Amino acid sequence: MAMYSRTVIFSCFQINVKMMKILGIIWCTFVLGYTVAATDSPDNRFFPEDFSLGVATAAFQIEGAWNESGKGEQLWDWWMHTYPDKTLNRDSGDVACDSYHKWNEDLELLKVLGVNHYRLSISWSRILPNGWANINTINEEGVKYYRTLLEALIEAGITPYVTLYHWDLPITLHQFGGWQNPIIADHFAAYARICFELFGDIVKNWITLNEPHSYCFLGYGTGYHAPGYALPSEGVYKCAYTSVLAHAKAWHIYDEEFRATQKGRVSIVIDSPWFEPLTDTEQDREAVQRELDFFFGLYANPIYNGNWPEQVIRIVDARSELEGYSYSRLPKFTEEEIQYIKGTSDFFSVNTYSAYLAHHQHNWDESIDPDEVTYYADQGVVNSVDPAWASDVEWVHKVPAGFRKLLNYIHNTFGQPEIVVTENGWAQNVTTAGTADQDRITYLSEYLSALLEAIYEDGVNVSAYTVWSLMDNLEWANGYQQKLGLVEVDFSDPERTRTAKDSYFWYQMVTKNRCLYSDASLCI
Numbered sequence: 001m002a003m004y005s006r007t008v009i010f011s012c013f014q015i016n017v018k019m020m021k022i023l024g025i026i027w028c029t030f031v032l033g034y035t036v037a038a039t040d041s042p043d044n045r046f047f048p049e050d051f052s053l054g055v056a057t058a059a060f061q062i063e064g065a066w067n068e069s070g071k072g073e074q075l076w077d078w079w080m081h082t083y084p085d086k087t088l089n090r091d092s093g094d095v096a097c098d099s100y101h102k103w104n105e106d107l108e109l110l111k112v113l114g115v116n117h118y119r120l121s122i123s124w125s126r127i128l129p130n131g132w133a134n135i136n137t138i139n140e141e142g143v144k145y146y147r148t149l150l151e152a153l154i155e156a157g158i159t160p161y162v163t164l165y166h167w168d169l170p171i172t173l174h175q176f177g178g179w180q181n182p183i184i185a186d187h188f189a190a191y192a193r194i195c196f197e198l199f200g201d202i203v204k205n206w207i208t209l210n211e212p213h214s215y216c217f218l219g220y221g222t223g224y225h226a227p228g229y230a231l232p233s234e235g236v237y238k239c240a241y242t243s244v245l246a247h248a249k250a251w252h253i254y255d256e257e258f259r260a261t262q263k264g265r266v267s268i269v270i271d272s273p274w275f276e277p278l279t280d281t282e283q284d285r286e287a288v289q290r291e292l293d294f295f296f297g298l299y300a301n302p303i304y305n306g307n308w309p310e311q312v313i314r315i316v317d318a319r320s321e322l323e324g325y326s327y328s329r330l331p332k333f334t335e336e337e338i339q340y341i342k343g344t345s346d347f348f349s350v351n352t353y354s355a356y357l358a359h360h361q362h363n364w365d366e367s368i369d370p371d372e373v374t375y376y377a378d379q380g381v382v383n384s385v386d387p388a389w390a391s392d393v394e395w396v397h398k399v400p401a402g403f404r405k406l407l408n409y410i411h412n413t414f415g416q417p418e419i420v421v422t423e424n425g426w427a428q429n430v431t432t433a434g435t436a437d438q439d440r441i442t443y444l445s446e447y448l449s450a451l452l453e454a455i456y457e458d459g460v461n462v463s464a465y466t467v468w469s470l471m472d473n474l475e476w477a478n479g480y481q482q483k484l485g486l487v488e489v490d491f492s493d494p495e496r497t498r499t500a501k502d503s504y505f506w507y508q509m510v511t512k513n514r515c516l517y518s519d520a521s522l523c524i
């Protein structure tokens with residue numbers, strides 16, 4: 001039955017969406033009976049009535065059309081064209097899922113999936129081809145593309161969550177040093193203002209930046225991502241400083257100029273795995289807290305509590321001095337900036353996929369290795385994973401209990417905010433991926449169970465959950481070699497044919513039943 005549903009699904013899209021829904025229901029009835037039994041006792045409670053279930057994508061990862069309709073070049077276009085060997089299989093985003101041309105097919109997928117919200121991003125250089133926010137430089141074709149898509153989503157009853165920056169910096173701004181240069185915060189704020197003006201009448205949920213930890217650490221720390229800068233001693237901190245400031249400026253613009261009329265809200269996506277102590281010792285428990293502070297707190301603390309986490313300041317200042325620096329490698333916020341940044345988030349957005357074990361690094365606090373002047377060495381933590389945690393790619397391990405703990409940590413550390421899970425999902429290697437993706441169903445089911453426990457057992461205020469991703473797409477440096485979609489995309493086919501996976505039908509059942517059981521009468 002599952003195979004039959006999949007084979008016919010896409011011709012149905014064009015003809016009869018209602019028929020698709022019926023096929024999905026048939027699939028659920030005959031296949032999910034087995035699926036649920038195979039999953040480790042999912043929670044049988046209904047999601048709260050106003051809880052929002054959604055999926056996410058990002059512009060560069062799906063749109064393609066990299067130089068069409070007036071779009072300017074951005075960092076990842078340049079990176080993949082200039083250093084093709086830095087991406088697995090020498091893949092690029094030139095065509096990606098071709099969503100720039102096939103957005104209405106994606107919309108049908110969303111409608112049939114029955115999601116409440118869709119998280120997407122706007123490509124900065126599609127709106128402002130040269131990056132500069134000068135009213136004369138707005139690319140009307142880019143505006144029309146997003147306007148049409150956003151209006152169609154609203155028309156379909158799907159709430160858009162719009163990310164302004166998902167790693168695709170206009171190349172002109174990279175040439176100014178990108179996120180190493182605090183002036184980028186002003187450029188971002190000006191771009192944000194234009195987007196609020198252009199789309200704020202219909203977009204009510206804004207995300208300023210996606211995962212600053214990822215683009216700061218990978219782009220300016222290790223150099224594994226664009227722009228490829230290996231500046232591990234200071235690059236991450238400078239990038240974090242500019243990013244936090246950029247976010248705060250955009251939030252203030254919205255707050256002062258748009259909130260009263262548009263009545264929307266603004267947040268920033270912060271990503272973090274959960275960390276478990278390797279051993280039950282005080283040293284390893286402290287290692288967990290240090291890693292959380294350097295990974296998560298570097299971005300969340302200035303925005304929610306004011307300033308960098310206290311121990312990050314203490315450690316980096318002390319180590320900088322011991323290393324012979326005449327200044328601290330950690331840029332400092334002025335008192336005025338601390339007050340300006342604090343409180344600039346209307347809800348807490350978090351991306352999380354995995355957990356790691358944390359172990360105190362031997363001698364970390366007693367000696368300084370001059371070859372180890374890095375953001376990583378500052379933390380003094382060695383990470384590993386528990387071999388019992390299921391995994392198909394090196395960076396994602398199935399640890400739903402860690403997800404619940406992370407939600408509780410946010411609740412307790414950052415003032416019990418409303419939490420929106422803006423990304424969570426299961427990554428498969430291309431060699432093991434396929435449309436029969438029971439592993440993904442198991443992962444999502446267990447993570448959603450953990451989320452329900454956080455809501456009902458722990459009293460954590462989680463209002464939305466978002467699967468990454470609607471469809472397989474360009475996974476940055478991993479090219480098309482890792483798959484996270486509910487829908488498979490054939491990247492060898494010029495048509496980029498989309499085929500629903502088993503997980504797509506499973507999530508369709510969840511959005512319909514609003515619980516994790518195919519038989520909703522079992523839910524309470």
Ligand SMILES: CCCCCCCCCCCCC/C=C/[C@@H](O)[C@@H](N)CO[C@@H]1O[C@H](CO)[C@@H](O)[C@H](O)[C@H]1O
Pocket residue numbers: 058061210211214271272273351352353356383384385395423468474475476484
């Ligand atoms: C054998 C020992 C292994 C130890 C390894 C220890 C490493 C510890 C440090 C943790 C690093 C975690 C990296 C996770 C980052 C993710 O949050 C990030 N890659 C997620 O980015 C989003 O994910 C989507 C899927 O990759 C992506 O497509 C999307 O655009 C991103 O927003």
